[in-house]
Amino acid sequence: METLLAFVIGLLYSVGVYLILRRSIVKLILGIIALGHATNLLLFVAGGLIKGKPQFADLPEHTVLQNATDPLPQALILTAIVIGFGITAFFLVLMYRFFKITGTEDLDELKEGTSS
Amino acid sequence: MILPALPILLPLFTIILLLAVFRRRALQPWIGFASSTFQLILSLWLAVLVKKEGILVLHTGNWLAPFGITLVIDSFSSFMLVLSGIISFSIGIYSIPAIDKQRQSFFFYPMMHALLMGVNGAFVTGDVFNMYVWFEVMLMSSFVLISLGGEKKQLNGAVKYVTLNLVSSMFFLAGIGLLYGKTGTLNMADLAVKLADGGNSILINTSAVLLFVAFSIKAAVFPFFFWLPASYHTPPITITALFAGLLTKVGVYAMIRFYTLFFVQDQLFWHPLFLWIGGFTMVVGVLTAASQFDIRRILSFHIISQIGYMIMGLGIFTVAGIAGAIFYMAHNIIAKTNTFLVAGLINRVTGSYDLKSIGGLYKNYPFLAVLFIIPAFGLAGIPPLSGFFGKLILISAGFEAGKYFISFVALGVGLFTLFSMVKIWNEAFWKESPAIADNQPHHKNKMPLGMVIPVVFLGLITLFMGFAVKPILDFAMSASAQLLNPTEYINAVLSKRIP
Numbered sequence: 001m002e003t004l005l006a007f008v009i010g011l012l013y014s015v016g017v018y019l020i021l022r023r024s025i026v027k028l029i030l031g032i033i034a035l036g037h038a039t040n041l042l043l044f045v046a047g048g049l050i051k052g053k054p055q056f057a058d059l060p061e062h063t064v065l066q067n068a069t070d071p072l073p074q075a076l077i078l079t080a081i082v083i084g085f086g087i088t089a090f091f092l093v094l095m096y097r098f099f100k101i102t103g104t105e106d107l108d109e110l111k112e113g114t115s116s
Numbered sequence: 117m118i119l120p121a122l123p124i125l126l127p128l129f130t131i132i133l134l135l136a137v138f139r140r141r142a143l144q145p146w147i148g149f150a151s152s153t154f155q156l157i158l159s160l161w162l163a164v165l166v167k168k169e170g171i172l173v174l175h176t177g178n179w180l181a182p183f184g185i186t187l188v189i190d191s192f193s194s195f196m197l198v199l200s201g202i203i204s205f206s207i208g209i210y211s212i213p214a215i216d217k218q219r220q221s222f223f224f225y226p227m228m229h230a231l232l233m234g235v236n237g238a239f240v241t242g243d244v245f246n247m248y249v250w251f252e253v254m255l256m257s258s259f260v261l262i263s264l265g266g267e268k269k270q271l272n273g274a275v276k277y278v279t280l281n282l283v284s285s286m287f288f289l290a291g292i293g294l295l296y297g298k299t300g301t302l303n304m305a306d307l308a309v310k311l312a313d314g315g316n317s318i319l320i321n322t323s324a325v326l327l328f329v330a331f332s333i334k335a336a337v338f339p340f341f342f343w344l345p346a347s348y349h350t351p352p353i354t355i356t357a358l359f360a361g362l363l364t365k366v367g368v369y370a371m372i373r374f375y376t377l378f379f380v381q382d383q384l385f386w387h388p389l390f391l392w393i394g395g396f397t398m399v400v401g402v403l404t405a406a407s408q409f410d411i412r413r414i415l416s417f418h419i420i421s422q423i424g425y426m427i428m429g430l431g432i433f434t435v436a437g438i439a440g441a442i443f444y445m446a447h448n449i450i451a452k453t454n455t456f457l458v459a460g461l462i463n464r465v466t467g468s469y470d471l472k473s474i475g476g477l478y479k480n481y482p483f484l485a486v487l488f489i490i491p492a493f494g495l496a497g498i499p500p501l502s503g504f505f506g507k508l509i510l511i512s513a514g515f516e517a518g519k520y521f522i523s524f525v526a527l528g529v530g531l532f533t534l535f536s537m538v539k540i541w542n543e544a545f546w547k548e549s550p551a552i553a554d555n556q557p558h559h560k561n562k563m564p565l566g567m568v569i570p571v572v573f574l575g576l577i578t579l580f581m582g583f584a585v586k587p588i589l590d591f592a593m594s595a596s597a598q599l600l601n602p603t604e605y606i607n608a609v610l611s612k613r614i615p
Contacts, residue, residue: 020283025275032282039286039293046297073296076245080289083252090259091278097263098271107275 012038036084047073120174120187127233134226141221145212148225152208159201163194171608182306188242191595196239203361206570213564230257273350280343284333291326305609308378335367338396349412357456376599390431398424402532411459439596440510447502454491454574465561476549490575496534502581
């Protein structure tokens with residue numbers, strides 16, 4: 001499972017980097033989203049994957065949960081997802097304003113001096 | 117003890133209040149100003165308290181460290197909080213006349229205080245992931261501030277700024293994730309304990325590098341600085357001044373905190389790297405500044421150059437070196453913000469930031485010349501202003517530690533800084549005004565009092581830091597000693613630990 005996810009994360013990172021390097025601002029945003037997801041998955045895997053052991057179980061008192069999944073990385077990811085969601089929303093609005101004001105979504109057409 | 121949370125709670129309540137009355141534009145600046153004043157007083161009080169009673173710790177929700185989020189104020193944090201308070205206070209006054217009505221009624225003040233909340237949060241937190249969250253709070257509000265108003269030029273700068281800062285956040289988050297995977301803790305003091313006795317220090321190298329890249333982007337250090345000059349000159353000058361004072365320094369703060377507290381294993385690799393990067397940052401920043409003609413761009417490149425000095429202090433890694441970095445940071449936050457504010461005044465009276473189209477300011481506005489010369493020569497390092505002592509402490513620490521090369525580089529860069537400042541002085545103040553040469557009638561514009569007061573205030577602090585070096589340096593020394601010997605910090609955080 002870890003090996004598979006490692007490849008997925010690597011793939012997501014490369015997709016993200018490729019998209020960020022494109023000139024179109026829409027692809028730029030998609031790239032940022034892909035990078036965000038790659039990082040979230042990385043956190044998830046780094047926290048350790050244990051199959052079939054829930055982190056909260058209805059146990060009798062004074063027994064210690066052995067080898068259970070650590071809930072903290074998932075809490076971290078949840079926070080990161082929420083933050084990423086907010087940032088994506090902001091970026092989309094920024095893109096919309098950008099398109100309305102400049103009439104283009106190509107970042108290279110906006111070099112300083114060439115724009116009126 | 118709730119005290120360590122106050123620097124976060126105060127801006128938070130201010131934001132709530134500001135949003136509640138956001139339809140009444142006339143009230144907004146005054147609420148903002150009152151909150152900024154409170155923040156300055158609060159930070160000074162906290163600094164005195166930390167000095168008297170030692171490190172303040174708050175375990176939020178009574179979850180003891182290392183399980184809950186801990187807020188910690190040690191000497192270094194309290195020092196940074198005071199600086200943030202000073203900047204908040206000056207911008208609070210300056211923005212009243214300088215920010216246009218449109219922006220004031222569209223959430224300038226709530227966003228400014230959200231930014232301060234993020235900055236203060238990053239200064240007081242004792243938890244790595246929590247620091248990430250505060251960085252995001254700070255970034256989010258800075259995104260809004262930089263694109264507020266939506267001028268074409270601003271949006272252009274904002275896209276670059278937003279993208280590169282988001283990439284740096286990803287690095288930060290990835291570093292935290294791997295760090296947690298290997299150590300199983302996020303509390304900084306606990307990390308210090310776990311990494312100090314672990315023989316597997318090689319495992320955290322990935323995290324150390326990822327976090328270093330993240331903070332380097334935030335701090336605009338040599339190979340990662342390109343977003344800064346591309347975006348800082350686009351928003352209104354008040355916002356630029358706020359960013360210039362605080363944002364990059366939060367990156368430097370995080371770097372100093374992390375690399376003195378728990379990433380201390382591989383010193384043979386990191387410290388020469390810091391010195392090299394610091395050296396390159398200084399030289400590249402100052403040389404690129406010399407070729408610019410827009411005041412804001414010259415000053416933006418100087419931010420980069422001066423970050424180099426702070427990284428150099430970290431690379432020297434002696435008590436004097438880090439104290440020099442802290443002192444230099446204080447000097448730089450104040451003088452840099454002040455030069456941007458003066459640039460705003462220049463723009464107010466001449467209508468331009470371009471050195472080629474302005475001139476004759478010394479003849480027409482001698483008072484403005486005095487206001488400019490204090491922070492500008494402070495930055496260049498002319499005695500008896502604060503920059504001279506900042507550089508003196510750093511360079512003498514460098515010589516003491518046997519780092520001769522970087523110390524000579526730092527000396528040379530100081531000379532080039534002087535060159536840039538003299539360039540602004542010659543072009544804007546001494547040269548004949550081009551308007552007069554074209555026989556256009558000269559009309560004197562007034563400088564609003566609200567824009568002059570903060571400039572005078574910051575100028576007086578620069579002078580004060582020059583004349584009263586001893587007490588400030590003593591404070592920086594004690595903060596630095598506390599950083600280099602983290603036992604006190606660790607004990608303060610973990611003393612109530614469950615066995």
